Amino acid sequence: MSLLEAFVYGAVIALISGTVLPLLYRSKNARKASFGLSLISSILLLAFAGTVLYTGKEPAFPAFRFLPGLDFTLAADRLSAGFILLIAAVVPGVSIYSVEYVEHGKSEAGKDLQATLTNLFILAMLMVVLAGNMVGFLVFWEIMSLSSLLLVLHDCSSEENKKAGFFYFVMTSLSTAFLFMGFISLFRLTGSAEFGQLDYPASILTLPFLCLFTGFGIKAGIVPFHKWLPYAHPAAPSSISALMSGVMLKVAIYGFLRFLLSVSVPELWWGMLILIGGSLSAVLGVIYALKESDIKRLLAYSSIENIGIVLIGIGLYLIFKVEGLEALSHLSLIGACFHAFNHALFKSLLFLCAGSVVHATGTRNIEAYGGLVKRMPHTAVLFLIGSVSIAALPPTNGFVSELILFQAFFDSSALPNPLLKVLLITTLSVFALTSALAAALFVKLFGITFLALPRTKSATEATEVSKLMLFGEAVPAVLCILSGLFSSRILGLLGFDLEIPDMLLIGLILAGACGLVWFAVRTSGTSKSPRISTETWGCGILAQHPTMEYTSAGFSEPLVMIFKKIYRTEISSTRVYADTKESIFKSGTARIHLIKFFEERLYLPAAYAVSFISSQVSRMQNGRLDTYVLYVFIAVLTLMTFTRYFA
């Protein structure tokens, strides 16, 4: 056993002990130790992933035998190492933050359970990425889904959370069902449960592709399978939202990539489907987010947007690969993976900060915030870093990954097929729109939450959270900045020499320019002028009141107007007239209703269909033995006839 394997075993043992410890010793110290262990595991994983990525050396793990014929193998190549790096980057911040955050829970048992499940959840996600065959993948995929489900249900006292848990359960089961179908059809094709190169014509692989796309798509939250995200995230504790949004969605992306990369000759329409699906997710995700005023739900919608961007990259990769443009497909794939990594960092940062804000104010409604920059200055700075990264402003990491994707789009003039070019130009403009809307979204979120005057009493009385929680948030924040500034160096170190602008240079010049401007103003001979503080100008109104401020709904109103076709507000009215000629109006009602398009037009009909079929089936169950014997008899008879005449 070399050092490389030892890192993984160490991390797994640390996570298992972290899972068991709070259950054995039900105390505050055990919970602390549990989070300490997840921190240690992440450091070990960081060492492991870094080594594999840098040297390209693949560790050799022995196979574990569950049952005869069911081996469970571990394997790690550069792709899995990349996603392990992602896990190892998110976990430290979350575990440091959780040490104190978990103590805000209601019951002792709940706190213990949360610590246990957090470790189990991290372990399961790690093992999914490490799984060398489909069996292990599916087993740990289920453990991952169930542990996160229990975490979503941690506070099931409210009806809303119960509904969220149920919704999540249905969607995640659906996802697993599709994955089973996909993997079984792959198994029938290859006769092996290992993830290997798939040298088959793409037409045979259509069914596995569609099943896996749907299965992973549900888990990653692609429109139209995205609705579980905005329900599950507000219900879960913020540290878990950070893990779910930051890591779990990426695990789904990992699984999808594992399949796509093993296909030797993919088909063009796969890439087009993924590209279109990704663009739709991206733009609809951000458009829905703009309308939201629940901070965690807003961030959940923004995750849908970012997963869409990752899929845009994957779609471009496939298209360029099929068209034989090796360099461009490489570039798009790196862009997609790097964006997945960056999103893990800034979204976990934002969810952790949102958790602090919710804890300090006691509400998730951003209309009730305001002025928090004065009350929670450190959280505000960290949140601003997250917002700037997610709004893709240079020189942060969010910008670099979008830049790589833009570069891939801009170079698409090399494509031979003109119709493909038109598709790419269309998706490029959608992508640009998404990116700009995300900037508007985070101006709104930061501005309404942290700036101006507090709008409610709870916001006025908010206080800064503890140092340890701030430290937990600071870890991803620092990583956001560093991975942005050193992006081309990090990617170069991992062996990807891309021709992208050096953000370190841009950052340095920017810092230098800031210093220069400051120096010029200081020395321009007018530094004697005093700074005066006086009331915000309000057209002669002396005392400014928070009700005069812009609200979240007000801020997004112009965009809601512009995109009103997408929001589909339904205005209905009834009128009662006093006379038969309908000229004298007596009374009436009017209502404006926001149609939840996917829920009302897609999910509910599907749910009704399922419940209709099951009610029909249940009529056959009358509980009497002779009826069931009759069923068995009919079944045997049918089978015999079938095998005799048709088979």
Next chain:
Amino acid sequence: MNASFLLFTLLNTGFVLLVSPLFMSLIKKVKAYAQGRKGPSLLQGYFDLHKLMQKEVVYSPNSSEIMRITPYLNLAVLLLATLFVPIVFIPDAPEGIGNIIVFLYLLAIERFFTALCGLDAGSTFGGMGSSRLMSLSAVIEPTMIIAFAALAYVLKTVNFHEMFAITAGSTIPESPTLTLISISLFIIIIVETGRLPVDNPATHLELTMINEAMILEQSGKNLALIELAHAVKQTILMAVLINILAPLGLATELTFTGLVVSCLYFLIKASLLAGVIGLFESSLAKMRLFRLPGFYMMAFFFSALTILMEVFA
């Protein structure tokens, strides 16, 4: 980093800083003439900046550090952006300087923080301005990206320095499709600098305004920095259009005569463009806010048309 680039940094940025207020005043002058007034002196921009620099800064007690940092950051970002658009000569720049995507996102930094500033003091006007700015800039973004993608399609590079090196020396546009992109670029200048029919730079406290609403709480030196940043933005956007449409005179190498010729030519061409912008503004009324997406679609159409022509040519 080489000597040529360092010299470029000093000369280009210095030149842009020096001439930017002039074009602001020039457009005002043209508009004044069109309205039958005499208008301010051409040096008024410099006088205003000088006056503001002497004045104290007034902050609202509700405002935060955002208000204090933004003016400095905005000007710094635009100074960085000037390096992306060569005006005096085309240097041997390090990798990445001149990248059009970075350029667009540098402008986005300025927008992001100006919008936050608008919300900072808690005034209704500021919030209104930020909301409108971010909404409209989101709608214009696809147009900007497509216009720049069209440039990249036609000139086969994503770097301004390389683009201008291709166009420089020719009197007419390198490719006829560039004329089409120029229409989009012109509309982008109008939008980005907040001019009629998108925004009215001459009004204060009208419900129609966008840019002026956000900087309502700014004063003294900070206001001077913001005004200067705005002027610089206008100059470099004008320079992009000029170097694409009428690149005559831009020096590709560093020589003294080349420098002088570049500067003189740019002054003449930019003055003409400023005149056109002034006349364009004078001939139009402010559009209703929700009519603007249609106006942007026009720019989108021209740049998309360019790409389609290139694709199917």
